[in-house]
Amino acid sequence: MNLSATIILAFGMSMDAFAASIGKGASLHKPKFSEALRTGLIFGVVETLTPLIGWCLGLLASQVVLDWNHWVAFVLLVFLGIRMVYEGIRGDDGEEAPKLQRHGFWLLVTTAIATSLDAMAVGVGLAFLQVNIIETALAIGCATMIMSTLGMMLGRFIGPLLGKRAEILGGVVLIGIGCQILYSHFSALS
Template sequence: MSPFSILLIGLAMSTDAFAAAIGKGVAMGRPRLSDALRTGLIFGVIEAITPILGWLLGKAAAVYVQAWDHWIAFALLLGLGLHMIANGLGKEDAEPDAAAAGNGNARSFWLLALTGLATSIDAAAIGVGLAFLEVHIGIVALVIGLCTFVMVTIGVLLGSKLGEMAGKRAEVLGGIVLIVIGAGILYEHLGHAPLAG
């Protein structure tokens, strides 16, 4: 997998967290930089850990599904992409409200952590799919974590100005990117072309 594809995955994985961060920024009114950085760090760390857990799970099963590995990766990316597009086009859910609860206390930390975990489930599924490909999961996890940190920090700071629709549109775009990457993986496999590495 090429570095550009890894970067695209990192950006796509950060869009749902970005949408949640915009919701938090909207609720906070005028968020401080320290609040934005703290939120970005929590989301980024969680988003970096979950694909590694998914990758470990996928590796455990890889020996049983080697003949279908590219189809599995494609199906996961397609399903996640469609799910993100549906979320982006659907009604606003309660997720931003959970992320927008109080600041600077233990309750706020755990609410942010739970929101970060909820938005990182797709990253775990990505990890499962990547277990069937020739890719260094540590690099992918780091890129996903850094992209999420940056996107969430920006989302919190700009939330009151961008509004919730910007976050939803980003999630739709992220879903489209995942589908395109999945189609590319399947095309390389069916065309007997070597994977970019």
């Protein structure tokens, strides 16, 4: 795979994380750049590891991974999205609840895993091609770190415009990403 194909693949794989990080940034109270970078690093590390895991699994049992990855991503994203919508509605009782200053580590890791399962599936496919998986995975991780950091900072500006609805919108975005993953899988079968 040449350099331009690797860059296109890397940024394509980062789009789910970008969308999720916009929602995460919008649901926080004026997230600082350090929080955006922290989120970007977590998403980037997970997105670096998942194609490597997928590549290893592709060498072992590709069909099993491909049969289930869309369901795992769907369930995780819908669960996290419903949780965010619930928290947004619960906080909408007429009184402004203080917004979070930062997201918990495990919440970010879970979201990163859910948005990076497509990268694992790509890793499975890359196991059958002559590619340098380390370089490709690092490119995907770096692109995801950049896009997630930018997404958090974009969410910082969107959040005040949306007010209490930002967390609800973030949850709806996660649910939408999960549904899109499931739809893509089933539309590819037909």
